[in-house]
Amino acid sequence: MRCKFCERPAFIKLHYPKMYLCEEHFKEYFERKVKRTIERYKLLRPDERILVVVSGGKDSAVTAYILKKLGYNIECLHINLGIGEYSEKSESYAKKQCEALGVPLHIVRVRELLGKGIGEVKTRRAVCSYCGLTKRYIFNKFAHDNGFNAVATGHNLDDEASFIFANLMNWNTQYLAKQGPLLPGEGKFVKKVKPLYELTEREVVAYALANGIKYMVEECPYARGATTLEYKAILNEMEEKRPGTKINFVKGFLRKKKLFEAELQEVELKECRICGMPAQGKKCSFCNFWGLEKPLEFNGRITPP
Ligand code: AMP
Ligand code: FES
Ligand code: ZN
Ligand code: ZN
Numbered sequence: 001m002r003c004k005f006c007e008r009p010a011f012i013k014l015h016y017p018k019m020y021l022c023e024e025h026f027k028e029y030f031e032r033k034v035k036r037t038i039e040r041y042k043l044l045r046p047d048e049r050i051l052v053v054v055s056g057g058k059d060s061a062v063t064a065y066i067l068k069k070l071g072y073n074i075e076c077l078h079i080n081l082g083i084g085e086y087s088e089k090s091e092s093y094a095k096k097q098c099e100a101l102g103v104p105l106h107i108v109r110v111r112e113l114l115g116k117g118i119g120e121v122k123t124r125r126a127v128c129s130y131c132g133l134t135k136r137y138i139f140n141k142f143a144h145d146n147g148f149n150a151v152a153t154g155h156n157l158d159d160e161a162s163f164i165f166a167n168l169m170n171w172n173t174q175y176l177a178k179q180g181p182l183l184p185g186e187g188k189f190v191k192k193v194k195p196l197y198e199l200t201e202r203e204v205v206a207y208a209l210a211n212g213i214k215y216m217v218e219e220c221p222y223a224r225g226a227t228t229l230e231y232k233a234i235l236n237e238m239e240e241k242r243p244g245t246k247i248n249f250v251k252g253f254l255r256k257k258k259l260f261e262a263e264l265q266e267v268e269l270k271e272c273r274i275c276g277m278p279a280q281g282k283k284c285s286f287c288n289f290w291g292l293e294k295p296l297e298f299n300g301r302i303t304p305p
Helices: 023-040 058-069 084-101 110-114 127-145 157-169 201-210 225-241 245-256 285-290
Strands: 012-015 018-021 049-053 073-080 105-109 150-152 191-193
Touching (some): 049 058, 058 073, 073 084, 073 127, 084 105, 105 110
Parallel strands (some): 049 150
16 A cells, blocks of 8 residues: 555554555654644643653653654653562663653652662552552652653553543543643642643554654553553454544543533642642652651752763
8 A cells, every 4th residue: 555645655554534654654644643732732832841751661752752853842750660670671761762862861769769669668559559659749749849841741542541431431530620631730730741642552653663762562560451451452442443432532521521520629738748749638648658757859860870
């Protein structure tokens, strides 16, 4: 098959809209779509300093690559979670990706910072749950302390569709009101953005391949995976039968999101007595979980060798 726009052989068949594209026209398509996402949802302004949080995986690597290509002012942050081989490998991919881009990379190592790695804490909480809490806190605190205007993550359309689907299936609708491509900044919460919001996982993999972006393929050994992957598989099956299912599901959700706002609980946020970040009680959930007595300081922290 030939590309829809030129004589070159097809590199990919897109299902929605249905078309064959050569490598060059696919890259153009992908980049235009990210640009449109940024404009449509007003994610970023040209003068902002953006912290791209990179896991070593494909989605965040592509996010950093494309924001740099579109001319944004970015730096990257990788959190080494202290999960044995998996984390060492992830860190080395993050380093290679940022070196290839010529973008500064900051590295925060959980074991050095907090004494224990993810998975080594004795607690009844699920590993993925306190891992998520730890990552979110560090992304935000690092960005806040170092004066970034936004944190960009690699979430793609499949991530978003499966998150909404899973939460609807379980009627955990209280999580949906704040879900979307943009979480505006507020007080000490730095704005969060998802530039790949409208691109499928398949498109992200193809874009990485087309640009020679190397990334970590292995899943975390604690993969909360099982159920998320099942929801993704169901959506993929539906997408196959009815192309456009995922994007229409997610866009429909955004139109109806207001319905879930009624479930937002008004909680008065105070300042954590340890770190000064927003907290529901006397301590924020991060300082509380890790039993901190003094705050983590990221101000002026730069790339370790
Ligand atoms: P996940 O929750 O693992 O699907 O990751 C969602 C997004 O969070 C990724 O696309 C990255 O932008 C970011 N992220 C996940 N893990 C890390 C990490 N260890 N260090 C930095 N960023 C991460
Ligand atoms: Fe956090 Fe696996 S990445 S538990
Ligand atoms: Zn072409
Ligand atoms: Zn705190």
